[in-house]
Structures are given as structure tokens and as C-alpha cells.
Amino acid sequence: MTPARKKRLFFIIFLVTGIAVAAGFALYAFNQNLMFYFSPSEVKQGKAPVNKLFRMGGMVVDGTFKRQDKSLKVFFDLTDYEDTVTVEYTGILPDLFREGQGIISRGKLNADGVFIAEEVLAKHDENYMPPEVAESLKKAKK
Amino acid sequence: MIPELGHFALILALVLAIVQSVLPLVGASKGISSWVALAKPIARIQLFFMLVAFAALTHAFIVHDFSVLYVASNSNTQLPLMFRISAVWGAHEGSLLFWALTLSLWTGAVTVFSKSIPKDMLARVVSVLGMVSVGFLLFMLLTSNPFDRLAMAPAEGRDLNPLLQDFGLAIHPPMLYMGYVGFSVAFAFAIAAMLGGKLDAAWARWSRPWTAVAWIFLTLGISLGSWWAYYELGWGGWWFWDPVENASFLPWLVGTALMHSLAVTEKRGTFKAWTVLLAIFAFSLSLLGTFLVRSGVLTSVHAFATDPGRGVFILIFLVIVIGGSLLLYAWRAPSIRSSVSFNLFSRETALLFNNVILVVVAASVLLGTLYPLLLDALGVGKISVGPPYFNSVFVPLTIPLAMLIGVGAMMRWKQDKPERLLKALGPSLVISVVAGLLLPLIADEYHFGAAIGLMLSIWITLSTLQGLRLRLVNKGYSLESLATVPRSFYGMSIAHIGVAVFIVGITLTTIYSEEKDVRMEPGENFVMKGYNFEFKGAESEQGPNYVAQTGHLTVSKDGQHIASLNPEKRIYLVQKMPMTEAAIDAGFTRDLFVALGEPRGEGGAWSVRLYVKPFIRWIWLGTIIMGIGGLLAATDRRYRLAKKLKSSGKSEVSA
Numbered sequence: 001m002t003p004a005r006k007k008r009l010f011f012i013i014f015l016v017t018g019i020a021v022a023a024g025f026a027l028y029a030f031n032q033n034l035m036f037y038f039s040p041s042e043v044k045q046g047k048a049p050v051n052k053l054f055r056m057g058g059m060v061v062d063g064t065f066k067r068q069d070k071s072l073k074v075f076f077d078l079t080d081y082e083d084t085v086t087v088e089y090t091g092i093l094p095d096l097f098r099e100g101q102g103i104i105s106r107g108k109l110n111a112d113g114v115f116i117a118e119e120v121l122a123k124h125d126e127n128y129m130p131p132e133v134a135e136s137l138k139k140a141k142k
Numbered sequence: 143m144i145p146e147l148g149h150f151a152l153i154l155a156l157v158l159a160i161v162q163s164v165l166p167l168v169g170a171s172k173g174i175s176s177w178v179a180l181a182k183p184i185a186r187i188q189l190f191f192m193l194v195a196f197a198a199l200t201h202a203f204i205v206h207d208f209s210v211l212y213v214a215s216n217s218n219t220q221l222p223l224m225f226r227i228s229a230v231w232g233a234h235e236g237s238l239l240f241w242a243l244t245l246s247l248w249t250g251a252v253t254v255f256s257k258s259i260p261k262d263m264l265a266r267v268v269s270v271l272g273m274v275s276v277g278f279l280l281f282m283l284l285t286s287n288p289f290d291r292l293a294m295a296p297a298e299g300r301d302l303n304p305l306l307q308d309f310g311l312a313i314h315p316p317m318l319y320m321g322y323v324g325f326s327v328a329f330a331f332a333i334a335a336m337l338g339g340k341l342d343a344a345w346a347r348w349s350r351p352w353t354a355v356a357w358i359f360l361t362l363g364i365s366l367g368s369w370w371a372y373y374e375l376g377w378g379g380w381w382f383w384d385p386v387e388n389a390s391f392l393p394w395l396v397g398t399a400l401m402h403s404l405a406v407t408e409k410r411g412t413f414k415a416w417t418v419l420l421a422i423f424a425f426s427l428s429l430l431g432t433f434l435v436r437s438g439v440l441t442s443v444h445a446f447a448t449d450p451g452r453g454v455f456i457l458i459f460l461v462i463v464i465g466g467s468l469l470l471y472a473w474r475a476p477s478i479r480s481s482v483s484f485n486l487f488s489r490e491t492a493l494l495f496n497n498v499i500l501v502v503v504a505a506s507v508l509l510g511t512l513y514p515l516l517l518d519a520l521g522v523g524k525i526s527v528g529p530p531y532f533n534s535v536f537v538p539l540t541i542p543l544a545m546l547i548g549v550g551a552m553m554r555w556k557q558d559k560p561e562r563l564l565k566a567l568g569p570s571l572v573i574s575v576v577a578g579l580l581l582p583l584i585a586d587e588y589h590f591g592a593a594i595g596l597m598l599s600i601w602i603t604l605s606t607l608q609g610l611r612l613r614l615v616n617k618g619y620s621l622e623s624l625a626t627v628p629r630s631f632y633g634m635s636i637a638h639i640g641v642a643v644f645i646v647g648i649t650l651t652t653i654y655s656e657e658k659d660v661r662m663e664p665g666e667n668f669v670m671k672g673y674n675f676e677f678k679g680a681e682s683e684q685g686p687n688y689v690a691q692t693g694h695l696t697v698s699k700d701g702q703h704i705a706s707l708n709p710e711k712r713i714y715l716v717q718k719m720p721m722t723e724a725a726i727d728a729g730f731t732r733d734l735f736v737a738l739g740e741p742r743g744e745g746g747a748w749s750v751r752l753y754v755k756p757f758i759r760w761i762w763l764g765t766i767i768m769g770i771g772g773l774l775a776a777t778d779r780r781y782r783l784a785k786k787l788k789s790s791g792k793s794e795v796s797a
Contacts (some may be wrong), residue, residue: 015498023502029531029534030535034531035528072742092737106528
């Protein structure tokens with residue numbers, strides 16, 4: 001092999017290894033951070049993992065929203081009109097959060113079957129329903 | 143009447159765009175000079191009709207013509223004039239019109255600043271831009287006509303989405319679109335060069351200033367969006383890795399790679415095929431970005447009301463543009479040869495690294511953005527990829543990029559010696575490591591991450607300055623030597639220092655920010671990072687198209703009054719939509735950020751969100767510095783000089 005070729009070969013090997021490492025690394029991070037979506041009825045059926053982050057969406061059940069007076073802890077029930085899961089959240093809720101509204105929350109299920117939310121998302125549009133929620137509602141109604 | 147005029151102008155623009163995309167192109171390949179000569183006038187007339195259409199829609203907004211569906215859905219008699227104008231591009235139809243107008247503006251600009259470009263080449267470029275125009279105008283006229291009328295005009299409009307009633311968001315889309323569409327010029331140059339079979343250094347030189355200008359707009363546009371999200375969404379974050387944000391970030395990453403690889407193609411005549419590919423990708427990602435945001439396929443924190451029914455057209459359009467240009471590439475690329483060789487240790491290699499890293503980052507962001515969509519479309523499952531994924535990929539990949547910035551800019555073309563660089567940069571390296579390790583000691587808490595971020599920033603700054611110094615030394619270190627260093631070199635150095643400022647901002651904000659949601663009664667205090675926040679209470683106020691609860695807080699530190707903050711909770715009357723208006727005391731080294739939650743119990747208590755965000759302004763400051771650098775680079779004499787040489791005879795004097 002001529003020196004020039006050797007150099008080029010070295011160069012290519014170096015690049016390919018670099019990209020492979022980066023890609024492997026990216027895919028690993030990807031796998032670690034995938035977050036699944038479950039509807040309340042799927043959660044009730046035990047399809048969702050305990051103590052692992054996932055997202056759950058549904059409608060906030062009328063009359064279930066409760067807050068603790070001295071802290072920022074709130075409770076409400078989330079439903080897909082088939083089953084209902086209680087959600088606990090501490091902090092300030094988004095502007096459009098209200099009863100009867102479709103929301104998505106991210107959090108973990110605890111051993112008692114309560115969903116401890118880290119984040120609650122309500123969409124910035126009155127008529128808007130998150131696609132996931134719309135679909136799981138459609139499924140539940142069938 | 144005027145909306146019909148606008149509609150008619152749009153149809154005429156479409157007809158002209160079709161002519162524009164056929165005749166000059168055919169003329170150039172068959173050597174029919176009269177057809178080639180059509181390129182300029184047609185492009186300009188098409189621009190004229192686009193302006194007419196745009197003016198017609200703007201007029202409808204200004205005079206409250208609610209018989210136009212788009213106006214009725216996005217405006218209101220109470221809406222202030224500024225937002226009536228920005229509402230023109232506030233929703234789907236209007237933003238498409240704006241996109242198409244921007245494309246015509248860029249095309250018009252190309253016909254004006256094209257004296258150095260051979261007529262054949264220009265004709266092809268204008269034709270390619272015309273084809274993109276045809277796609278957009280068809281899409282608009284077939285699926286999303288902004289001039290659609292209502293049979294019965296309502297007395298009152300539905301009002302603009304309150305989130306968009308804000309100065310930052312009024313100018314954010316125009317900037318972003320100027321950037322997106324600007325890459326169409328680089329794309330058109332690449333396609334035209336392939337069609338003409340002439341991929342030489344001249345092609346790269348023509349593309350460079352256009353790419354740089356598009357890049358400036360995109361940089362500032364993204365930055366504006368981030369600033370807007372920060373103060374308007376009320377969460378105090380500046381980047382969420384939201385699909386909509388990623389959609390604008392992807393073309394930026396590839397566009398940045400394109401700027402660097404264009405430099406190699408122009409100066410050294412190599413990387414040609416790669417540069418063409420990047421130009422295609424940058425524009426394809428811009429298209430993808432536009433459509434992802436506007437088609438409603440994305441589940442996004444700020445997905446605006448959209449209609450998935452347009453998806454099919456969009457998909458076909460994307461397939462034609464991307465597939466068509468890649469086919470052309472596959473056909474032409476084998477004939478593209480780079481005869482120039484370069485050594486392993488050279489500026490070319492450094493720029494290759496830059497490109498590889500940027501493209502890998504872009505690919506991983508694309509994966510995280512599109513994979514959930516793909517799974518969903520296939521019905522396999524619903525997943526989402528959160529910020530942790532993007533952070534854990536982005537940060538480690540960009541650290542080597544940051545380390546290379548100053549070094550790469552200093553390296554010589556073709557071949558360089560490691561010893562030379564070590565000698566020139568040794569002291570800078572030592573200073574950056576030591577200073578980076580020591581500086582976080584000033585903060586209340588030592589974080590190794592902060593040390594790394596500061597090390598990188600100082601390293602970028604010092605190595606960039608050193609590169610500039612060596613340039614000046616070479617020229618004799620006099621005052622005149624300052625002027626002999628090309629403007630683009632200053633531009634590059636400034637843009638790189640902008641990156642350093644940006645890194646300081648993101649590192650310190652991410653690590654040292656403090657956030658707390660608290661319940662506060664009137665008169666209650668809360669201390670955070672030495673700042674004492676006192677809640678005085680909240681009261682009702684009346685705005686033009688909303689009512690607000692305004693909270694009153696004062697912030698003090700060590701007994702000294704710092705700021706009075708008045709965050710608001712607004713209810714917009716027409717859409718019955720609540721909105722949080724945060725109050726921010728901005729500062730060079732820290733922001734104090736307060737947002738109101740909701741009333742809590744008796745006695746006027748509220749839940750309040752408090753933030754102290756160190757150095758967050760540096761993030762946007764950095765992007766502005768990058769933009770200034772880009773502007774200097776884009777206006778380098780070299781690009782105008784080439785023009786002057788070619789158009790000799792004309793007395794064109796430019797400084």
C-alpha cells in the first residue's frame with residue numbers, strides 16, 4: 001500500500017468509527033428516553049409500568065378537581081369514558097386546564113394506582129384535543 | 143372586490159410561475175436566447191402579483207372584512223392594528239401566502255444582484271425557484287386559499303390566537319421564513335449547476351453570500367422564537383426540543399454545515415458533491431419544517447389549529463422536490479470530480495469534521511422528531527421522545543465541535559503542522575482550562591458541567607482571537623493591515639465568538655437556574671438565590687380585548703430595592719382564553735421571572751411561579767453576535783469584486 005493510500009484508509013476508518021460510535025450512542029439514548037402513551041383504561045388493565053415515566057391523556061372528570069389549601073398539590077381524575085385514573089400534581093397548572101378539558105400528563109404510576117404527574121399539558125386552543133386523547137376516546141366509545 | 147383582486151393576482155402569479163419554471167430552463171438548454179432573457183422580467187412580474195395578493199389580504203385585515211373566512215377566523219374589531227397586520231401570517235393560509243411571497247422576493251433579489259452570473263445559469267436558477275413557487279401556489283389555491291369568502295359575513299371576527307398577540311411573535315415568522323426560503327436560493331444554484339453540468343468554484347462563490355444571508359435570518363428567527371417562548375409561554379424555558387422548534391433547528395444545522403462546506407468548495411474546489419447534497423438537504427428540511435408545523439401532524443406543545451387533510455398534497459410535493467433533486471444528483475454526481483488532494487492535518491479535514499458532526503446531530507434530531515410520527519402513522523404505537531434524549535445526544539456531540547471551532551479557523555488549507563498550532567495555541571489552552579476550572583468557584587455551588595462550558599467558551603474566544611492576531615501579524619501589524627484582512631474573516635471570527643457567548647448562556651442558565659412554584663399571601667416573602675420576592679397582592683385591570691388580574695411583587699436584595707414586577711393573568715374576551723403574561727426583570731447576568739398561577743383560597747393568596755435565571759440573556763446575545771458575523775461575511779468585498787470584474791465597462795462603485 002502506498003503511503004497516500006494508507007493515509008486515506010486510516011482516515012476513512014477513523015471517520016466510520018466516529019460516526020458508528022455517535023450513531024450507537026444516539027440510538028442508546030433514544031432507547032433510554034422513549035416514552036410510551038397509555039390511556040386510563042390501559043392503565044387500569046395493568047398495561048402501564050409502575051414507577052416508570054410514561055404519558056397518559058384523557059378528559060378531566062367534572063367535579064373531581066381538588067386542591068389542598070396550604071400547598072400547591074392538586075388532584076383530579078382523568079378518564080377515557082371507560083376507566084378513570086386519579087392524578088396527583090404539585091405546581092401551577094397550565095392556563096387552559098379545566099374540568100371537562102382534554103389534557104396530557106407525563107409522570108409515573110405509584111403502587112396505589114395513582115398517577116403522579118410531573119407535567120400537565122393542556123393545549124392552547126379551546127377546540128383542540130390532543131390527537132392521542134381523541135383517538136383513545138374514540139376507541140373507548142366503540 | 144379587493145379580496146377577489148387578491149385571488150386573481152394569485153392565479154396570475156401561478157400562471158407566471160409555470161412559465162417561469164419552463165421557458166428559461168428550456169431556453170438555456172436549447173440555446174434560445176430570447177427565452178433565457180425572459181427569466182428576469184417574468185420573475186419580477188410574478189413578484190409584483192404576489193405583492194398585490196399580499197396587499198389585498200392585508201387590506202382585508204385592516205378594514206375588518208369579515209366576509210373573508212381567513213380574516214373572520216383570525217381577527218376582531220378590537221384587535222390592535224399591529225396585530226391585525228401580523229395576523230396576515232398568523233395562521234395556515236396566510237403563512238403560506240407569506241412563504242410564497244418571500245420566495246418571490248428572494249427570486250427578485252437574485253435577478254437584481256446577478257450581474258456576475260452568466261445568463262444561462264441565472265435562467266436555470268430562476269426556473270428552479272419558479273418550480274418551487276408553482277408548488278406553493280398550487281397548494282394554496284387548491285387546499286388553503288386565504289381569500290375564500292363566507293356566504294354570510296359575521297359581524298365580529300373570532301380574534302387572533304392570544305398567544306400570537308405579541309410583538310416577538312409578530313416578527314418571528316417573517317424572520318424564520320426569510321431563512322427557510324433563503325435556502326431555496328442555495329438549492330436553486332445547486333440544481334442549476336447540476337443541470338448545466340458546471341459545478342465549479344464560481345458556483346460556490348455565487349451561493350455563499352445568499353446562503354449566509356438566509357442563515358442570518360434563520361438564526362435570528364429561531365432565536366426570536368426562543369425568546370418569545372421564554373417570556374410568553376410563562377414556563378421560563380428557552381428551548382423545549384419541541385417538534386416545532388426542531389423543525390426550524392434542522393435546516394439551521396444543515397445550513398450551518400452548508401456554509402462551511404461551501405467555503406471549502408469555493409477556496410479549494412473540493413467537497414463539491416457533498417456541498418450540493420447539503421444544499422438539497424438544507425432546503426428539503428426547510429420545506430419539511432414548514433409543512434410539519436403547518437400540517438397538524440405534530441403533537442406539539444404549541445401546535446396551532448390545523449387540518450391534516452392537506453397532508454397528501456404536502457407529501458406529494460415533498461416527494462417530488464426531494465426525490466427529483468436526489469435523482470438529478472444521482473445522475474450527475476458521478477461526473478463531479480475533485481482533483482485537489484489535501485493532507486490529513488489541514489483546514490479541509492477540520493471543516494469535514496465540522497460537517498460530519500453537524501450532520502450527525504441533525505440526523506439524531508430528525509430521528510427523535512420523525513420516529514414517533516412514523517410509528518404512529520404505521521399504527522404500531524404511540525411514543526414520544528422527550529428532551530432528555532435530545533440533550534443527551536446534543537451535548538456530547540457538540541463538545542468536540544466547540545473544541546474545533548477556533549483551531550479549525552486557524553488551520554491552513556491543504557497542509558498544516560501540529561507543532562505550529564500547538565505553539566500558537568498552547569498558552570490559550572492552558573488559560574482556558576485553568577480559568578474554566580476556577581470560575582465556577584465564584585458561584586454558590588461548584589458544578590463540573592459549568593467548568594466544562596466555561597472552558598469551551600474561553601477556549602473558543604481565545605483561539606479565535608489568536609487566529610485573528612496571527613492574520614494581522616502576517617500582514618505587518620499596522621493599522622492598514624486591519625483593513626487588508628478580508629471582511630469575511632472578521633465575520634467568521636465574530637460569529638465564532640457569538641457561539642462562545644451562547645455557550646456561556648446555555649451552560650450557566652441550565653445549571654444555575656432556580657425555579658419554584660409557591661403559594662403566596664399578600665405581604666408574604668420568599669427568598670431565592672439571595673433575592674427577596676414580596677407579594678403585595680393582585681387586582682383587576684381592563685385591556686383593549688381582555689381583562690386581567692395583575693399581581694404586584696417587589697424584589698429586593700440585601701435590603702436594596704431591585705425591581706417591581708407586575709405579572710398578569712389575562713382572559714381574552716372573544717376566545718375566552720386565559721393567558722399568562724410573565725413579568726421579567728432582565729439583566730446582563732441574571733433575569734428575575736415571575737408568573738401568576740391562580741388564586742388560592744381566601745385572603746387574596748395566589749400561586750406564583752418564581753425564577754432566577756443567571757446569564758439567560760447571553761443565549762440571545764450570542765445569536766445576535768452570530769448574526770452580525772454572518773452579515774459581515776455575506777457582504778465581503780470578494781463577492782462584489784467578482785461582480786465588478788465581470789461587468790467591466792459599467793462604472794459600478796461600491797465601497
